[in-house]
Structure formats: C-alpha cells, structure tokens
Amino acid sequence: xxAIIDYGVGNLFSLCSSLKMLGLEAEVxxxxxKIKGADRIILPGVGAFxxxxxxxxxxxxxxxxTEEVKxxxxxxxxxxxxxxxFEKSFEYGEHDGLGYLKGKICNLADDIQTGLKVPEMGxxxxxxxxxxxPLLRYIQEGDYVYYVHSYYAKNCAESLVAVSDxxxxxxxxxxxxxxxGTQFHPEKSxxxxxxxxxxxSEIQ
Amino acid sequence: MITKRIIxxxxxxxxxxxxxTNFQGIQDxxxxxxxxxxxxxxxxxxxxxxxxxxxxxxxxxFTDILRDVASQIFIPLTVGGGIHTVDDFDxxxxxxxxxxxxxxxxxxxxxLIYEAAKKYGxxxxxxxxxxxxVDGQFIVFAKGGRENTGLDAIQWAKQGVQNxxxxxxxxxxxxxxxxxxxxxxxxxxxxxVADVPIIASGGAGTMEHFAELFRHPAMDAGLAAGIxxxxxxxxxxxxxxxxxxxxxxxx
Numbered sequence: 001x002x003a004i005i006d007y008g009v010g011n012l013f014s015l016c017s018s019l020k021m022l023g024l025e026a027e028v029x030x031x032x033x034k035i036k037g038a039d040r041i042i043l044p045g046v047g048a049f050x051x052x053x054x055x056x057x058x059x060x061x062x063x064x065x066t067e068e069v070k071x072x073x074x075x076x077x078x079x080x081x082x083x084x085x086f087e088k089s090f091e092y093g094e095h096d097g098l099g100y101l102k103g104k105i106c107n108l109a110d111d112i113q114t115g116l117k118v119p120e121m122g123x124x125x126x127x128x129x130x131x132x133x134p135l136l137r138y139i140q141e142g143d144y145v146y147y148v149h150s151y152y153a154k155n156c157a158e159s160l161v162a163v164s165d166x167x168x169x170x171x172x173x174x175x176x177x178x179x180x181g182t183q184f185h186p187e188k189s190x191x192x193x194x195x196x197x198x199x200x201s202e203i204q
Numbered sequence: 205m206i207t208k209r210i211i212x213x214x215x216x217x218x219x220x221x222x223x224x225t226n227f228q229g230i231q232d233x234x235x236x237x238x239x240x241x242x243x244x245x246x247x248x249x250x251x252x253x254x255x256x257x258x259x260x261x262x263x264x265x266f267t268d269i270l271r272d273v274a275s276q277i278f279i280p281l282t283v284g285g286g287i288h289t290v291d292d293f294d295x296x297x298x299x300x301x302x303x304x305x306x307x308x309x310x311x312x313x314x315x316l317i318y319e320a321a322k323k324y325g326x327x328x329x330x331x332x333x334x335x336x337x338v339d340g341q342f343i344v345f346a347k348g349g350r351e352n353t354g355l356d357a358i359q360w361a362k363q364g365v366q367n368x369x370x371x372x373x374x375x376x377x378x379x380x381x382x383x384x385x386x387x388x389x390x391x392x393x394x395x396x397v398a399d400v401p402i403i404a405s406g407g408a409g410t411m412e413h414f415a416e417l418f419r420h421p422a423m424d425a426g427l428a429a430g431i432x433x434x435x436x437x438x439x440x441x442x443x444x445x446x447x448x449x450x451x452x453x454x455x
Contacts, residue, residue: 013300017275047325115421116206119327121371121401122424123207123249123454144207144454146280148327165205188302190244190279 002026002201003038005065005081007056010046014187015078018194024201032064040201041065041073045080049089049105049151052080053097062098069100072178074203082174082181083151091151100179103156108149111168119150124164124184126172133161133175134203135182138195145172145184145192152183178203207452208418209249209425210439211282211403212432214239217256219265221433240273243432246439248279249454252305252373252427255285256348267299274300284332288312293320297328305330305373308346310364311353321368330403331369333357335390336377342390349377357390361398372398373427376406383409383431386417395422403427411437411445418451 002019004012006028019026026042027034035041043065045052056062069075077085086097089105097105109118123144128136145164152170159176163169164184173196174181180200186193215222220234240251253273255266263286274281283296284305293304304324310316310331321329334349335342335357342357361372374394376387386407395402401424404417408428417423431437443453 011297011302013274013298014278014302017300018278021276021278046327117399117401117424119370120206121327122209124205125207125454147206187278188280193278 001034001038002040002042003035004028004042004044005035005056005061006030007052007059007061009052009055009080010044012044014185015042015044018187018197019201022194022198022201024197030059030061032061035061035064035068039073040203041068041075043075043077043081043084045078045084047080049080049083049091049097050093050095053084053095056084066098066100069179074178074200075100075180076200077181078187079149079183079185082183083153085174085179085181086153086156089151101156101159101174101176101181103153103159105151106154108152108166108168108170112166114167116167119148120166120170121148122146123189124166124170124172126162126164128162129160130162130175133173135161135173135175135180135196135199137199137202139192139199143192145182145186145189147172147184149183205452207249207454208423208446209403210247210414210443210453211250211252211425211427212243212248212439213252213254213405213427213429215254215256215429216266216269218262219269222256236269237272237276240277243439244277244279247443247455248439249425250280250282251277252282252284253301255283257286267295270296270301271299282330284330289316290319290323293324293328297324303328303330303371305332307332307334311344311346311355314363314367317364317367317369321370326368326370329369330371330373331361331364332373332375333360333364333394334375334377335387335394337390342393345377349380358394358397361394365398365400369400371401371403373403373405379407380405381430382407385409385413386426388417388420391417391423392420395420401425408437411442414442415446415449415451418446
C-alpha cells in the first residue's frame with residue numbers, strides 16, 4: 001500500500017485517480033500507524049513552503065516519516081512535497097525543510113535574466129543526469145512533463161536525476177537512496193507521468 | 205525548453221459537447237468523456253471545459269462529467285462557466301479541475317480573484333476576458349460577450365494579475381468565429397502589461413495562424429474549439445507542423 005500523507009494541502013483527486021488507474025492501492029492518511037504499515041510513501045503539496053512545513057509539523061507526522069525514511073522505505077515528494085525534502089527554503093523568509101536531501105529552495109525569478117515568465121507553467125522536456133535511476137525506467141530522454149512552480153532546488157548535485165531547461169537548470173527529478181522527488185506533477189503529465197509513478201511503485 | 209501549448213475547449217450543455225461534429229474514430233462525438241480521451245490521445249496539452257448550463261440539475265451533471273474525465277485523463281484541466289464564488293471553485297476543484305477560470309463572476313465581484321488566489325494559489329486562478337474594440341479602445345464584455353461592461357481591458361488585466369490571477373485567457377470578440385487569424389494587436393497590447401502566461405483565443409482558422417501567434421514571444425498557448433471539433437485542424441498535425449516551424453511542441 002502507498003500512503004499519501006494528508007496534511008491539508010493540495011488537491012489529491014488526480015494523484016489518487018492516477019494511482020488507481022495504475023492498479024495501485026493507495027490511501028490518503030494522517031495516521032502514523034498506516035504510514036508505518038505502508039510499503040512506500042508519497043508526500044504531496046501545493047502552495048507556499050512556510051505554510052506547508054508548518055502544517056506538516058502540526059500533524060505530528062514528521063517524526064514517523066523520518067523514522068520510515070531512515071529504515072529505507074521509498075519516499076516520493078511531488079512539487080512542493082519535493083521541495084520540503086530539502087534543507088531550506090527562501091520562499092517568503094527562510095524556513096527549515098525536512099533535510100532529507102542536501103540543497104536549498106530558491107526563487108526562480110531571482111535567477112532568470114531573460115523575459116521568461118515566473119511561475120514556470122507548462123510542459124518542459126527532461127534531460128537525464130543519472131541515467132540508471134529507477135524512476136527513469138519507463139521514460140525516455142526528452143520526454144515532456146508538466147510544471148507549475150515559482151521556486152526551484154539549488155545546490156543539489158548529489159541528488160540530481162533529471163533536469164529541465166528554463167534558462168536555469170531546473171531539477172525535475174531528484175533522488176538520493178530511498179528519498180525521491182519530482183518538481184513537476186506526474187499525475188498531470190500524461191502517459192510519461194504515469195510511467196514515473198509506476199516506476200516508483202516498483203522500487204524495492 | 206518549455207513548449208507552447210495547444211488547448212481545445214469543450215463547451216458542455218446538458219452533459220453533451222456543443223458543436224461536436226465531423227469526428228472520425230469516436231462513436232459518440234458529443235460525449236465529453238469520449239471527446240476528452242480523443243483529444244488526450246491526439247496530443248492536446250490541456251483541456252478547457254466550459255459549463256454553459258444554467259440550472260442546478262445540469263450543473264450537477266457537469267461536475268459528474270468532470271469527475272469522470274479527471275479520473276481517466278491525466279493532463280491539466282481548466283473549468284470555466286458559472287464560477288461566481290469561492291464555493292464554486294471548491295465544487296469543481298474537488299471533481300478534479302486543476303485551474304478555474306473566472307469571467308463575469310470576477311466582474312460582478314472583483315474580490316473573487318483575490319479570495320480564490322489566497323485560498324488555492326495563483327496557479328489555480330485563470331482570468332478569462334472577452335475583449336472587443338469600442339471606439340478604438342479594448343473593452344471587456346460580460347455574459348458571453350453580450351454586455352459591454354465599460355471596463356478598459358488593459359486595466360482589467362493589470363488588476364487581475366495584481367489580485368492573483370496566474371494565467372489569462374484572452375478571447376477576441378472581433379476575430380472570434382471569423383477564422384482569419386488571432387487578434388495579435390489586442391493580444392500583444394494586453395500581454396505587455398500582464399506578466400503571466402497568456403492563452404490566446406478567437407480567430408484561428410488554419411495551422412499557419414498558430415505559427416503566426418507563436419512568433420509573438422509573449423504568447424504561451426493557443427485555444428480553439430470549432431476547428432478542432434470539426435476535424436479541419438488535427439492537433440497532432442498542427443503540432444508536427446509547428447515543430448517544423450521551429451516552435452517547441454510536446455510531441
């Protein structure tokens with residue numbers, strides 16, 4: 001069973017539907033027992049970093065989550081959920097993240113010199129950095145995925161799996177050991193996105 | 205790099221797609237779920253569902269359809285029509301919409317954009333504008349283009365973005381249905397003051413019209429209904445053509 005962590009942020013309709021489409025058993029839950037019992041975990045999220053990490057801490061789920069991560073259980077953060085995996089974010093102030101991955105979350109607008117719009121909203125192609133990573137198992141270099149974000153991960157060379165070019169190099173897929181994340185929305189990225197979720201469900 | 209987007213718009217009334225004609229390969233061309241699947245398979249980057257019903261019963265039917273589509277198709281879905289309150293946002297988001305577009309509802313209640321953006325994030329709020337030239341000025345029309353609001357379109361777009369609209373759909377009443385090309389003059393004038401993605405609508409008749417549109421860098425997406433529904437322009441062919449013209453497309 002995949003436990004989707006419920007901490008009151010984001011719309012989980014599409015994520016649940018896409019897992020169901022893949023024939024995977026998933027449950028949206030805030031129950032530490034269910035998180036312990038699950039064989040893998042998804043951390044979703046949209047909105048602002050500060051608000052989200054506060055809500056996540058308020059559920060008391062950070063401790064059980066960290067415990068499961070230490071045991072080696074596969075974890076996938078999606079969009080803001082991926083950003084939360086890092087050490088720090090500079091979205092409206094400075095906030096500590098979960099610190100499972102090395103790196104920080106910074107404003108895209110500060111680093112873009114040309115006229116590209118922020119948020120980055122739309123389909124962008126993936127360039128593979130760690131070609132052997134299990135999340136890439138069913139997709140190809142150059143496949144397109146759907147992004148909606150104003151902040152992005154930096155200083156995260158250790159966990160870079162695939163990037164997209166938006167004048168700067170946007171980490172699209174990150175992964176270090178059992179902790180993984182996608183900046184884009186796999187549940188909105190058509191067949192390519194479903195393939196990534198399928199690959200995640202098969203990681204041992 | 206990020207691609208330009210091609211977006212078909214489905215007008216839904218009584219649970220059926222209006223104007224669905226001349227399709228090959230689908231049995232029931234007016235069934236929104238079948239049509240959404242067809243578009244998904246033919247490479248649409250996003251779908252817009254427009255609820256043109258009025259009654260409460262029909263509205264329920266619309267949300268049932270939306271839920272059905274959203275549980276089978278995994279590309280971004282925008283819903284418009286009949287959005288007047290934050291509760292309306294809630295109603296369609298719960299059924300699987302990713303973005304909600306407001307038009308007359310925001311004109312009646314200018315706080316709607318701000319309130320919805322605060323609750324769901326800017327990325328979720330799309331400002332849809334029907335624009336027409338009146339004495340050389342771009343004016344916003346309401347109620348499906350029937351009512352002159354007197355609002356200056358450039359100011360309205362600026363205000364919308366300030367209030368938190370994350371995207372703007374610009375529909376030109378002057379070029380709508382004419383199939384002689386997008387209203388590039390109007391589109392550029394508004395894109396100039398709005399630093400969010402711009403979806404152009406109204407006037408597409410040929411594949412060349414989309415190429416022309418995307419040569420204007422501020423244009424992010426092209427939306428159309430009739431030419432896609434009639435099969436005159438096939439999305440797959442259109443995207444191949446645009447890519448051959450050097451325009452980045454998801455294929």
